Amino acid sequence: MSTLTKMPQQGLISTLRGDRAKRLGPWALGLVALLAALGLQGQLYSGQERTVATIFMFVALAQAWNLIGGFAGYASFGQVVFFGVGGYFTAVAMSHWHFSFWMSLLLSGFVAALFAVIIGIPLLRLKGHYFAIATLGVAEGMREVVTNLTDLTGGGAGITVPTVGNNATTAYLGNDGFYLLFLGLAVLSVIVGGLVARNKFGYALRAINQDEDAAAALGINTTRMKVLTFALSGFITGLVGASYAFQQVTIFPERLFDVDITVLMIIMVVIGGSGTVLGPLLGAVALQFLSEFLRQNFTNLHTFILGAIIIVAVVLLPQGAVNYMREARRTKEFSLLANVRKYRL
Amino acid sequence: MSAVPVLETRGLGRRFGGLQAVSDVSFSVPAGQVLGVIGPNGAGKSTFINLVTGHTKPSEGRVLIDGKDLTGARPWVIAQAGVARTFQIVKPFRGMSVRENVAVGILYGSNGTNVMSKALKAAEEVLEEVGMAGLGDRPPGELSVADARRLEFAKALALRPRLLLLDEVMAGLRHTEIEPSLELIRKLKARGITIIVVEHVMKAILAVSDQVLVLHQGKVLTSGDPRDVLSDPRVIEAYLGHRYVKRREGES
Known part of the structure; x- marks a missing residue:
C-alpha cells in the first residue's frame, strides 16, 4: 500500500529533475547560436551581412506574431500595422522632432504597444476569421491614414530620415551596426518567447487558445491576458519597424504597411510550428535563407519554386515542423501521410 | 444565528x-x-x-x-x-498534458502560485484525489470518456x-x-x-x-x-408528460 502511493511521487520527482535539464538546455543552445551569429559577422561581405540581418529581422517579427497568433491563437492578419506605426514614428520623430534614433526606437515600441491596446480592446472580442479580417482592415486603413497625413509623413512621396549633415541626430549605423541591431532584436524576441512559453503567462495563453470559457472558469482574466499579449507583440514589431525605417533611410506607406510582411510572418510561424519558440526561429531562418538561395540560383523561377515548397510544407506538416517532430517522437509515428490524415477536418 | x-x-x-x-x-x-x-x-x-x-x-x-x-x-x-465549475461538454486544453491542465487552475486560483514546479506538484495531488494518479503525462485527447470527465472535475478542484x-x-x-x-x-x-x-x-x-x-x-x-421531490406528481409530469400521470392516477 505504502509503496503504491509513493510510486507516482517518485515518478514526479524524476520528471521535475528532467525538467531542469529541459529548462536550461535551450538557453545554452541559444547562447551558442548567438556566439555563432557574432562570429559569422566577420566572415561575411557587406551584401551577405545585409541578407543575414534581414533573416534576424524576420526572426524577431515571426516571434512577435507567434505571441498573439501562436500562443494565444488570435491570428492577426494586420500585424504589419505595428511595423508601420513603429517605422513611421521613428522617421517622424527623427526628422521633425530631432530625436536621437535610440530614443525614437524605444518610443516606437511603446507607441506600437499603445496602438495595440487601443485596437486590441475592441478587436480581441472577435474570434477566428472575424479577428483576422478586422486586423487586416486596421492595417489597410492605417496605410491610408499615413498616406494622407502629408505634412507629417510626406504622404506617398515618402519620408527621409536625416542621416548626414547637421540634421542627423544619430550617425547611420551601417551594415555592421544594423547586423548587430537586428541580431539584438532577434535575441530579445526569442528570450521573450522563451520566457512566455515556460511561465504562468504562457499557460494562460495556451488555455485561452484552446478554450476561452474554460480558461476564464479557472480564474484567468482572458481580456487582460489577450490585450497584454497583443501589446507585447506590437511592442516588438514596433521596434523592428523602427529599426527597418532607419536602415532604409527613406520609407513609403506601401512598403511599411505591406500586407506581404504580415503574410511572411504567418508563413514562417506556421511552417516552423506555432505556439513554440523554436518554430518561428527555424521558420524564419529557413524561409528567408531558402528565398535568398532561390533568388540567386533561379532568378526567374524563384517565387514559383518558393511558393511550391511552402504549399508542400503546409500540406504535409499542417502543425509545423517543430510540433510534428515532438508528436512523432512521442508516438513513434513518423509517416507524413499519417500526419496529413490526423489533421484533416 | x-x-x-x-x-x-x-x-x-x-x-x-x-x-x-x-x-x-x-x-x-x-x-x-x-x-x-x-x-x-x-x-x-x-x-x-x-x-x-x-x-x-x-x-x-x-x-x-x-x-x-x-x-x-x-x-x-x-x-x-x-466558485469552481465543470462544463457539460468537456473542455480540456489540448496541447498540454493532463497534469498541466490541472496546474493552470492552481496557477490562477484565488490562492494561486507563480512557481510552475509547485503548481505541477499540487496538480499531481489533485489528480490522485480524483483517481487519476499516473495519468498526468498523457495528452487529454487520449483519455477515456470517464477520465475526461474526471479531468474536468480535477481542473475545478485545482481552484480549491x-x-x-x-x-x-x-x-x-x-x-x-x-x-x-x-x-x-x-x-x-x-x-x-x-x-x-x-x-x-x-x-x-x-x-x-x-x-x-x-x-x-x-x-x-x-x-x-430529495425523496419528497422525486415523488411529487408535478415533477413526474414534467419529466414524463401529464398523460403518464393521469394513467397512473387511474390505476391507483
Missing part, C-alpha cells in the same frame, strides 16, 4: 431574444450542503450554472456569493471568489473552491464508473465544500443530495427533500 449562505440567488432570470431560458429563480444553499438540480432537457439547468458563474449575464435578479453581490461579474472574478458546480459530470458514464464520482462528491462534502450537482442520473442525485431543486421551463417547479 443562521450563517450567510454560500450561494443565494434572488429572482434570477435570463432572456435570449424571445426565449425566457431562466426566470425568477430564488433559493439559497447553506454552507456544506449538496444541492441537486434536476429538470428535463431545456429546463434551464446549464443556463442557471452559467448565470451563477458569470459565463452568461443575468437579465434580471441578483447572485450573492457569501453574501457578496457578484451579479454579472466576469467568470474569472467568480472563480477567484472560490468553496462552492463547486458540477454540470453533468456523470453523463455518459457506466454504472460502475458512477460510484467513484459519488464517493468523491461525498468526500468533498465531508471536507466542507458546498456542491451543486446538475444531473440527469436520478440514482446519483438521490445518493448525494441534501436538497433537490427542480427546474422546469426555466422556473423553479419545486424544491426540498
Whole structure:
C-alpha cells in the first residue's frame, strides 16, 4: 500500500529533475547560436551581412506574431500595422522632432504597444476569421491614414530620415551596426518567447487558445491576458519597424504597411510550428535563407519554386515542423501521410 | 444565528431574444450542503450554472456569493471568489498534458502560485484525489470518456473552491464508473465544500443530495427533500408528460 502511493511521487520527482535539464538546455543552445551569429559577422561581405540581418529581422517579427497568433491563437492578419506605426514614428520623430534614433526606437515600441491596446480592446472580442479580417482592415486603413497625413509623413512621396549633415541626430549605423541591431532584436524576441512559453503567462495563453470559457472558469482574466499579449507583440514589431525605417533611410506607406510582411510572418510561424519558440526561429531562418538561395540560383523561377515548397510544407506538416517532430517522437509515428490524415477536418 | 449562505440567488432570470431560458429563480444553499438540480432537457439547468458563474449575464435578479453581490461579474472574478465549475461538454486544453491542465487552475486560483514546479506538484495531488494518479503525462485527447470527465472535475478542484458546480459530470458514464464520482462528491462534502450537482442520473442525485431543486421551463417547479421531490406528481409530469400521470392516477 505504502509503496503504491509513493510510486507516482517518485515518478514526479524524476520528471521535475528532467525538467531542469529541459529548462536550461535551450538557453545554452541559444547562447551558442548567438556566439555563432557574432562570429559569422566577420566572415561575411557587406551584401551577405545585409541578407543575414534581414533573416534576424524576420526572426524577431515571426516571434512577435507567434505571441498573439501562436500562443494565444488570435491570428492577426494586420500585424504589419505595428511595423508601420513603429517605422513611421521613428522617421517622424527623427526628422521633425530631432530625436536621437535610440530614443525614437524605444518610443516606437511603446507607441506600437499603445496602438495595440487601443485596437486590441475592441478587436480581441472577435474570434477566428472575424479577428483576422478586422486586423487586416486596421492595417489597410492605417496605410491610408499615413498616406494622407502629408505634412507629417510626406504622404506617398515618402519620408527621409536625416542621416548626414547637421540634421542627423544619430550617425547611420551601417551594415555592421544594423547586423548587430537586428541580431539584438532577434535575441530579445526569442528570450521573450522563451520566457512566455515556460511561465504562468504562457499557460494562460495556451488555455485561452484552446478554450476561452474554460480558461476564464479557472480564474484567468482572458481580456487582460489577450490585450497584454497583443501589446507585447506590437511592442516588438514596433521596434523592428523602427529599426527597418532607419536602415532604409527613406520609407513609403506601401512598403511599411505591406500586407506581404504580415503574410511572411504567418508563413514562417506556421511552417516552423506555432505556439513554440523554436518554430518561428527555424521558420524564419529557413524561409528567408531558402528565398535568398532561390533568388540567386533561379532568378526567374524563384517565387514559383518558393511558393511550391511552402504549399508542400503546409500540406504535409499542417502543425509545423517543430510540433510534428515532438508528436512523432512521442508516438513513434513518423509517416507524413499519417500526419496529413490526423489533421484533416 | 443562521450563517450567510454560500450561494443565494434572488429572482434570477435570463432572456435570449424571445426565449425566457431562466426566470425568477430564488433559493439559497447553506454552507456544506449538496444541492441537486434536476429538470428535463431545456429546463434551464446549464443556463442557471452559467448565470451563477458569470459565463452568461443575468437579465434580471441578483447572485450573492457569501453574501457578496457578484451579479454579472466576469467568470474569472467568480472563480477567484472560490466558485469552481465543470462544463457539460468537456473542455480540456489540448496541447498540454493532463497534469498541466490541472496546474493552470492552481496557477490562477484565488490562492494561486507563480512557481510552475509547485503548481505541477499540487496538480499531481489533485489528480490522485480524483483517481487519476499516473495519468498526468498523457495528452487529454487520449483519455477515456470517464477520465475526461474526471479531468474536468480535477481542473475545478485545482481552484480549491468553496462552492463547486458540477454540470453533468456523470453523463455518459457506466454504472460502475458512477460510484467513484459519488464517493468523491461525498468526500468533498465531508471536507466542507458546498456542491451543486446538475444531473440527469436520478440514482446519483438521490445518493448525494441534501436538497433537490427542480427546474422546469426555466422556473423553479419545486424544491426540498430529495425523496419528497422525486415523488411529487408535478415533477413526474414534467419529466414524463401529464398523460403518464393521469394513467397512473387511474390505476391507483
